[in-house]
Amino acid sequence: MNKTFSLADAVAPVANGSTIMVGGFGSPGTPFSLLEELAEQGKRDLVIIKNDANQDGYGVSRLIEAGAIRKMVTTHLGLSGAARRAFNADTLEVEFVSQGLFAERIRCAGVGLPAFLTDIEIPAELGQARHTVEFEGRQLYVEPALRADYAFITGHCADYYGNLRHHGSSRNFSPLMAMAADCVIAEVYDLQARQLAPDEIHTPGIFVHRLVTVTRSSHEYQPIPR
Template sequence: MKGALKPEAAAERIPDGASLLIGGFMGVGTPERMIDALVARQARDLTVIANDTANPGRGIGKLITAGAVRRVVTSHIGLNPETQAKMLTGEIVVELVPQGTLIERIRSGGAGLGGVLTPTGLGTEVEEGKRVIEVEGKRFLLELPITADFALIGAHQADYIGNLTYSLTAHNFNPIIALAGRVVIAEAEHYLPVGAIPPDAVKTPGVLVDHLLMRG
């Protein structure tokens, strides 16, 4: 199996202070075993870039509770009171980014582009400190691309060379963040022989995946 790692070995490869792109929408599509391994390793000072911080006791929320996170770049924290409390005390720095802008910044990072032009945020606090570019008489904010040291993926199926599929809403951020992590670690619910996944069902090709998390 491609770059197979046990969860604890994968967590050891992620140093304190690393930046992590993590898939999931309120925990759906989040690599739970990878999260648990980071908590068990007592990881610290992580930067987490994700749609949200889930709930206490679920997904990224476990990292928040464990004190593993120093900075979060996310679209909302409304359902995790622990993230809110730690932001107010200064324990965690939270950068809130509109959801569409966030995923497009990640997409542009993965594609090697120079950024995203968007009208979202003009005339609000989001505009502060950013370049405004005019195109054919219309004003846009230049939002810079996002990449990270690691991308942690939660997949439905993986074959032994790392081709991945996703189930329903777990599709969310996962295929995009797989483009923007310098090292991509994926865990799947089911592992299949090569050829068992139809080519047109593959959403993340194995060439993008560096390591697969072993079962159990």
């Protein structure tokens, strides 16, 4: 099955108000082309689940600057001045999650678990109320799974079946997010005619619905011209 789409067609079905997981840890693994297209198409009222908010002028930060994001679920706001200003002005709702819990909440959604238990505390000033249970004499916190309507991820190399091979640390959250979203859109640098061998595959094509070929490596820093 050929899963290739143009950039515009791949992003077009994303509705206002959608929840979107976005791969990446800083720049590595961030699908900048998909995020740029999301901004160009004027999508609004979005909930973004991403490790960070990128930097001013590109990626998630650009969407925040445009007022397109209503809420972020994230581990930190990173180097985005726009995200910090919006959060302090109460125009951006932010749910902070520690990085390990962030990854596990996504993984649980991918394997069909509604929640998991942890003894990791979150400071009260972060403002998220958490359910607790007692288990074997210990107070544990209930962490709900994180699922999304869409996942935007990258692949350094792909075949037409949607099998992805990631480049180094750009793999980060992408394989987990591909399991935890209803529709997965991947931008890839190298789309190959041959089928990837099983040992080359990091994210199986069964999870990937749409492929977009980009002309630059998605793990490179590419600031948007202002």
